[in-house]
Amino acid sequence: MSQLTQHEINQHVSFPEGKGGLTKAVLRIKSGSSAEVYLHGGHVTSFVNEEGKEMMFVSSKSIFSREKSIRGGIPVIFPQFGPGPLPQHGFARTELWSVVSSAVGDNGNEVTLVLELHSSEATRKIWPHDFVLVQTITLSYNATEKSRLFQQLEVRNTGTTSFDFTTALHTYFAVSDVKQTQVVGLQNLTYFDKVKNNPAEQIQERLTFANVTDNVYYNAPNKVLIIDDNARIYISKSNLPDMVVWNGWEKGAKAMADMGDDDWVKYVCCEVAAVQNPVALEPSQTWSGSQILQFAVPDSKISSEATN
Numbered sequence: 001m002s003q004l005t006q007h008e009i010n011q012h013v014s015f016p017e018g019k020g021g022l023t024k025a026v027l028r029i030k031s032g033s034s035a036e037v038y039l040h041g042g043h044v045t046s047f048v049n050e051e052g053k054e055m056m057f058v059s060s061k062s063i064f065s066r067e068k069s070i071r072g073g074i075p076v077i078f079p080q081f082g083p084g085p086l087p088q089h090g091f092a093r094t095e096l097w098s099v100v101s102s103a104v105g106d107n108g109n110e111v112t113l114v115l116e117l118h119s120s121e122a123t124r125k126i127w128p129h130d131f132v133l134v135q136t137i138t139l140s141y142n143a144t145e146k147s148r149l150f151q152q153l154e155v156r157n158t159g160t161t162s163f164d165f166t167t168a169l170h171t172y173f174a175v176s177d178v179k180q181t182q183v184v185g186l187q188n189l190t191y192f193d194k195v196k197n198n199p200a201e202q203i204q205e206r207l208t209f210a211n212v213t214d215n216v217y218y219n220a221p222n223k224v225l226i227i228d229d230n231a232r233i234y235i236s237k238s239n240l241p242d243m244v245v246w247n248g249w250e251k252g253a254k255a256m257a258d259m260g261d262d263d264w265v266k267y268v269c270c271e272v273a274a275v276q277n278p279v280a281l282e283p284s285q286t287w288s289g290s291q292i293l294q295f296a297v298p299d300s301k302i303s304s305e306a307t308n
Contacts, residue, residue, distance in 0.1 A: 050147050056074070074169050077170050078092040081244075100115060146294065150291075169240070171271055179265070185221050186202045194215070217243045219276075
């Protein structure tokens with residue numbers, strides 16, 4: 001903890017103890033907006049706008065432990081999305097990230113935190129490659145765009161051999177009722193329905209939820225909107241071509257020890273991702289992808305803004 005004091009900034013960046021004794025970074029800006037990031041997993045668990053509205057969902061039964069991924073917020077998925085030869089969703093979400101820097105700008109209405117995760121003996125036992133992950137998180141506010149959260153993941157190949165990976169920012173968005181939630185911007189896209197185990201096409205303009213949903217949309221647009229009774233959430237992505245939309249529904253919630261039985265109603269995952277085509281990196285090469293999250297435009301602009 002003492003090494004973190006050099007990165008504290010009065011009224012803007014602090015490192016209190018979070019749940020389960022895990023250290024978290026708390027970011028605050030002049031507008032009143034805030035964000036929380038656990039160093040365990042480099043995991044964003046909260047983004048509150050200037051009106052006090054929380055964008056992130058975290059399960060009521062999430063386990064805050066060094067051995068487990070936090071259920072909710074934004075797990076960083078690397079170097080494998082989903083099941084495969086490595087642990088489910090890789091290992092970045094359960095490793096301890098280090099703080100590189102923090103900074104404040106724009107008259108106190110912008111704060112940036114930079115985290116890193118380096119390959120180690122432990123990661124090489126799982127995946128035999130040398131790498132550095134750099135995560136940049138910027139909380140900002142201006143009168144036009146209001147509060148927004150920028151998150152960038154950078155992958156550096158620091159080894160002597162090439163590697164490939166899949167990745168995602170597995171964001172759990174808080175909604176008032178998933179049965180009344182819609183996702184706009186995915187119309188006419190081909191996707192893989194992981195529930196039915198077959199490809200399909202998104203015909204409807206607005207994706208709605210009536211059962212377990214686990215869809216991988218290939219080459220999704222860079223702007224997508226989530227429409228909820230109490231919020232409009234705007235997702236803008238860069239260099240992450242795919243989007244995964246997931247809700248485990250009632251049956252899925254009951255099957256997960258770290259998900260409350262009634263929590264399934266309260267979230268939808270819209271995960272910006274690179275999963276269809278793995279990213280290949282030669283030695284010394286770098287890749288990066290990012291997303292920007294903000295509470296969105298009025299309802300009258302939803303369709304045009306999502307699909308532009």
